[in-house]
Each structure stands twice: as structure tokens, then as C-alpha cells.
Amino acid sequence: MKRHRLFTPGPTTVPESVLLEMAQPVIHHRTEEFIAIASEVFQNLKYVFQTENDVFILASSGTGAMEAAVVNLLSPGDKVIAISAGKFGERWVSLTKAYGCQVKVLEWEWGKHFAMDVLTESLEKEPQTKAVFSTLCETSTGTAFDVEQMGKIVSRYKETVLVVDAISSLGAVPCKTDEWQLDVVVTGSQKALMLPPGLSFISLSPRAWSLVENSRMPKFYFDLRKYKKVLEKNDFPFTMAVSLVVGLRQSLDLIREKGLEKIWQEHSLRAEATRQALKSMGLKLFSESPSDAVTAVWLPEGIDGEKLVREVRKKYGISIAGGQDQVKGKIVRISHLGWQDEFDVLTAIEALATGLLQMGWQVPVGEAVDRACRVLFS
Amino acid sequence: MKRHRLFTPGPTTVPESVLLEMAQPVIHHRTEEFIAIASEVFQNLKYVFQTENDVFILASSGTGAMEAAVVNLLSPGDKVIAISAGKFGERWVSLTKAYGCQVKVLEWEWGKHFAMDVLTESLEKEPQTKAVFSTLCETSTGTAFDVEQMGKIVSRYKETVLVVDAISSLGAVPCKTDEWQLDVVVTGSQKALMLPPGLSFISLSPRAWSLVENSRMPKFYFDLRKYKKVLEKNDFPFTMAVSLVVGLRQSLDLIREKGLEKIWQEHSLRAEATRQALKSMGLKLFSESPSDAVTAVWLPEGIDGEKLVREVRKKYGISIAGGQDQVKGKIVRISHLGWQDEFDVLTAIEALATGLLQMGWQVPVGEAVDRACRVLFS
Numbered sequence: 001m002k003r004h005r006l007f008t009p010g011p012t013t014v015p016e017s018v019l020l021e022m023a024q025p026v027i028h029h030r031t032e033e034f035i036a037i038a039s040e041v042f043q044n045l046k047y048v049f050q051t052e053n054d055v056f057i058l059a060s061s062g063t064g065a066m067e068a069a070v071v072n073l074l075s076p077g078d079k080v081i082a083i084s085a086g087k088f089g090e091r092w093v094s095l096t097k098a099y100g101c102q103v104k105v106l107e108w109e110w111g112k113h114f115a116m117d118v119l120t121e122s123l124e125k126e127p128q129t130k131a132v133f134s135t136l137c138e139t140s141t142g143t144a145f146d147v148e149q150m151g152k153i154v155s156r157y158k159e160t161v162l163v164v165d166a167i168s169s170l171g172a173v174p175c176k177t178d179e180w181q182l183d184v185v186v187t188g189s190q191k192a193l194m195l196p197p198g199l200s201f202i203s204l205s206p207r208a209w210s211l212v213e214n215s216r217m218p219k220f221y222f223d224l225r226k227y228k229k230v231l232e233k234n235d236f237p238f239t240m241a242v243s244l245v246v247g248l249r250q251s252l253d254l255i256r257e258k259g260l261e262k263i264w265q266e267h268s269l270r271a272e273a274t275r276q277a278l279k280s281m282g283l284k285l286f287s288e289s290p291s292d293a294v295t296a297v298w299l300p301e302g303i304d305g306e307k308l309v310r311e312v313r314k315k316y317g318i319s320i321a322g323g324q325d326q327v328k329g330k331i332v333r334i335s336h337l338g339w340q341d342e343f344d345v346l347t348a349i350e351a352l353a354t355g356l357l358q359m360g361w362q363v364p365v366g367e368a369v370d371r372a373c374r375v376l377f378s
Numbered sequence: 379m380k381r382h383r384l385f386t387p388g389p390t391t392v393p394e395s396v397l398l399e400m401a402q403p404v405i406h407h408r409t410e411e412f413i414a415i416a417s418e419v420f421q422n423l424k425y426v427f428q429t430e431n432d433v434f435i436l437a438s439s440g441t442g443a444m445e446a447a448v449v450n451l452l453s454p455g456d457k458v459i460a461i462s463a464g465k466f467g468e469r470w471v472s473l474t475k476a477y478g479c480q481v482k483v484l485e486w487e488w489g490k491h492f493a494m495d496v497l498t499e500s501l502e503k504e505p506q507t508k509a510v511f512s513t514l515c516e517t518s519t520g521t522a523f524d525v526e527q528m529g530k531i532v533s534r535y536k537e538t539v540l541v542v543d544a545i546s547s548l549g550a551v552p553c554k555t556d557e558w559q560l561d562v563v564v565t566g567s568q569k570a571l572m573l574p575p576g577l578s579f580i581s582l583s584p585r586a587w588s589l590v591e592n593s594r595m596p597k598f599y600f601d602l603r604k605y606k607k608v609l610e611k612n613d614f615p616f617t618m619a620v621s622l623v624v625g626l627r628q629s630l631d632l633i634r635e636k637g638l639e640k641i642w643q644e645h646s647l648r649a650e651a652t653r654q655a656l657k658s659m660g661l662k663l664f665s666e667s668p669s670d671a672v673t674a675v676w677l678p679e680g681i682d683g684e685k686l687v688r689e690v691r692k693k694y695g696i697s698i699a700g701g702q703d704q705v706k707g708k709i710v711r712i713s714h715l716g717w718q719d720e721f722d723v724l725t726a727i728e729a730l731a732t733g734l735l736q737m738g739w740q741v742p743v744g745e746a747v748d749r750a751c752r753v754l755f756s
Binding site for chain 1 (some may be wrong): 382384386388389390391392397398400401402403404405406407409437438439440441442445448454472473476477478566568574575576595596597598599600601616617618619620621622691697
């Protein structure tokens, strides 16, 4: 009878109407019925990506779409820049290295505001750079990166494309692919798109496509030329994860119905309410540039974050996320992603406060809730 | 109100109990609850694969697991042999070529019985061959390959591994990984495992692992060393498609409950009943070595197979598969995979017969059903 609530930055809560759509009998992927669904989904993905570019669907986790970016754009030995300020920035580094690129790593302290000059200087020093890899929201630290500004900088270099990992934030915070000149944008299904994990998505600008045509990287499953070839027919080169796409149609319908502007606004409000509540609890935010997708917060000295997360989940069925790698046990992260309302935000705050109280740390729960309410219901 | 029935060789019908399991609220992939499910699933996969080797789960279509075999076992320039007698044999050829292997293609006429001598001779001529790629059931032609015999031949070469694409047949027909010395076996979720598409599986023998350690192929998402590293903890290196794994637990439970021997027997009976019925309708089987997973049959001269498949689906909601590539429009294929009983077999036969009748070809429907019943209910 225990309730389960997800405040992890993926997977996130899937609306019941989406779960029930996916529980319908499976349909074949090469039927008129499924092709009509795929067609609708491809259109709505363009809306969510804010782009006129093609958006491709892959049956894989988000990392699959990140790999697709690397193997389709580049060739072995290519010079690239990767901004690394967290676990997912690091993934761009590992990925491009695994494929033999020469990676200039712009290592940046976790949670700190990224100074755009560093990127400008690196590009000036190495104008032969083929691609710049960044994240929109670094999930491991709850930090937002100004990819709009990066778009302005990178687009000055005609031979360089900007690749953005928007996995934990597309659909939650503004990501204006075309307007901001983001050549490649990657996301996953289990975040703001309110689906279970298993699908990933990638959009490519015409400039990015010109790189694809010259790429000499070996590839097959993630070879986007194969996907492009059948896209016009709303088809896929390999058997698609049909039940997830059927769910996606429903979740994208929900997003269109509410409208992206409103959804961004709501995420922003939920994040601000959480931040204010946490501050009123005497906690310090981990990030200097907090993202509205996920909030990371330092725990008080002596509180074991791993234990806190475990206890809150075990006792109350409420999942918040701990820290990873260098901040393991030291921070917790609360996601604002996807299908949440004001009372869910309060629940997350109350759960964290209760967990801390039970570990002996005095928290003014009511005051925190009060602060959050003033933001949420103003 | 229309009923929908799948007789395609993937996706296949998913039992309601599996659909409903997957419609439960999504759980986080790094919780005790999910790890317990994963642990059960990994154990039961060994049973279905008939192996003591590790079986890995990938979030991808079956082709992803095929690619995992290629990029983990081999290095650029390696000599390999690929048996190509249909669309999926061809996939091994394209895949190994895409990754720069030297491929000796054993091209074989679609649907014909594969002469094992050809493999023996090729290996004798080129003992430096690193891997032999075959299919267990070539889905595009409904043809069974004697991979047991291949295991005997290939295992004589200490430097060569046998890789089997069992995507459309593992769990439907015998595939005794360890007993038959199949070094690598690959399958997908949407066939005999009675799940929607989106997961693939791969097992590796110790001999195959020794190749993995020396492979110089670039890889990341399909890098099995990453999966192996966390397997002991029943974890995955990338966010797993949790809802599909939750469904898999249920479908593997169903399989264990009935038992593989009984399931193989039932597939065999369904296939035999279908073959006899088709013959009594005056139709000729496409394959000389028909698989019990899927039956391919020539259509009478002048019957447009594409239209037949389309009409039967449109009018009656019944999906049978057409031919692909060189046999497009000339054959149809009826799957016996997964969750079917005797009356489903009769339905498939009746649907094909009715479709043919309506296209002007005289078919003795009753006689066909009679023949099938004698096999099914004897």
C-alpha cells in the first residue's frame, strides 16, 4: 500500500494516462497505424526541441544519442572541445576519447559558474576545432550552462558545431535550438518528457549534417544516415521500441496542450520555491548557477547523504537523489522535472526536512513550507 | 472494437499480465527494489539461454546486441566469416564491414539448406579467422541453421569464436548455448520473450571474453566491459529501460513456469500444423529447412503479397508478414513465436486462406484447418 514518489532527475513520474497508453496491445512497427503515431511524434518533437531541423528517435538510453553525436559528426583525430564540470560533462570527454578525438578539456569546478571567456579563448587558439560539447543542465550538480551564449560564440566559427547534452532538461527549461544556433541537441525519454527510460533523441542542423557526410567514424546502429533515409516515411531503420513511442505520443500531447512557455514557467517556480525553502532550512545550494531542472544542495557537516537518501526512500517511498563521485554522500538532489504540481514540491521539501530531523539535525519544517508556498501560490 | 492479432516474427503478442506489470509506476534504476528485479531477470536469462555464461541486457533493438558482438570481439582488419542467406545474415556482413573487418561472405541461396562443408572448407583455408557469424533462424526466409553442428566445427579452431544471431528464435526453438559451444548468442525482447521491442541480450563464453580483452574497436554505449564491471551488483552502466525489465521479469516467470522443453515442443507443433495446412492449400514452403519459429510460404503466381498482407490487416486486424527485399510481394511469413495457443494457429491459417480467397484464389479452408487440427490436437 506504500505510495512511491520520484524526485530523482530521471526516471521521473510517468502520468497514468501515458502508462495506460503503453499497456495497450503492442502494434507492429511497419503498419499504417504506427506510422501515423510516429508522424505525430516527429512533429511534436520539433516543437519541444524548438527547431525546424529533423529530430531522430533512437531506441537507447540518452548516452546512445550522445554517442550518435560523436560518431556521426567526427572522424578519428578530430580536434574537439569538451566543457567538463560534472559527471555528464565528463561523459563527453570519455566518449570523444573512446573514438580517438583530440579532446581539449575545459575542466571546471563542479557547481561553479562557467566563465565564457575560457571557451572563447580556446576557440581562438584552436580554430580548427570541429565541435564544442556542453551540457544544458549538468544533472550531477544542478548547474545551468548558458548555451545561448555558447551558440553566439561557436557560430562565429564556420567549421565548428555546438553539441548540447540537454538530456535532463529539454522540455523543462528553455532550449531554443534554432534561435540559439544549437547545431546538435540530445535528450532522453525519462526526464521532462515524462516517459520511462529507453528512448533518446537527437536533432541536427544543416551545418551539422555537412559534417555527417564527411565523418569517417565507424558506426552502424547509431548511423544517422540510416535514420535519415527512412525519416520521410516516418519509419526507422531498426525495430523501434513501439510501446515507448506510443507513450511518447501521449506525453507530447500533454506537453502541447499545456504549452512549453507555461511548462518552463512552472519548472522555474518549483525550483525557486525549493531553493528558498532549502535556504530557510539553513542549507547551502551546491550550484552558483542553479538550473530549474534539478536542485543540488550541500548537506550539513556530519550528515551521511547516502544514508539520508536510503532512509527517506525506505520509510516513505520517496526517491530523491544523492551525490555522485566527488560529492557522493555530501549533497542531495531534488528534481523538478516533468509531471509535478505545487503539492509535490512541498512533499519533496517535507521529506528532506523529515529525513534530516530524524538524523538529528534541527530543521524548521513549517518555515520551509511557508517560504515555498509564498513562491508557489503567489 | 476491432481485435488485433500479431503473427509477425516480432513484435509478437505481449501477455496482458506483462503489459500490466509494465503499467505500474516507474521505479528508479538504482534502488534495492529494481536491483532485486534485475537479479531475478539475470538468473532467468541464463536459463532461457541455457548457459552458465553471463548474459547482458542492452537498451536497444536486437541490432544493438549484434553490434555489441562485433565491436567487443574484433579489431579493425580482423578476418571473419559471415553466413549470408537472408536479410539478417546480410546484416552481419554490413556490420562487420562497417567496422573494417575482412569479411569472407558465405553467400547462400535464400531458403536453401546450408551445406556445412562450405564452412569447414572456409575455416581450413583461413584458420586465422577470428569469428564465424551465423543466424539460428533467418527470419526473412523462415530457415533454420544447424548451429549445433557449427559449434562442433568452429570449436576445433582455438582462435575462432562462433557468434549466433538467435534474435527471432531464442526461447522458441532449442538453442543450447553451452552444450552446443555457442560462444556468443544474441537475442531481442520482442520475439519469443513476449515483450515489446526495446531490449536486446548477449551472452559471451570465456573464450569470447578473451577476445574482448584484446579488441581495439572503438566503442562506448555497447562496450561490454562497462556492463561486466557492474554486473555483479545487478547494475547497468547506463540508465536501463526499467519498465521493459519489469515486464521481462514477468515474461521470464511465465517461461520458467511452463518450462523451455514444453515451450519448444509447442512451437514445433504450431509450426508443423501450419506447414501441413499450407501444403494442403496447395502452397509451397519457401524454406528447405523450415524453422519452427516462423514459416515462410510462396504465394501463388499473380497474388500480390504486399496487398494480401495489407488487406488482411486492414479488414481483420490480423498481422502476418510479407517478404523482404528479393522476395518482396512473393512470400508471406507466419510467426509461431511466443504467446500463442492452438486456436491462434488456426486463426492465422484461416486469415491467410480468407485473404487468398478474396483475391480470387480458390482455397479449401476447411481442409487446411482439418489438417492443422490433426497435428495440434493429436
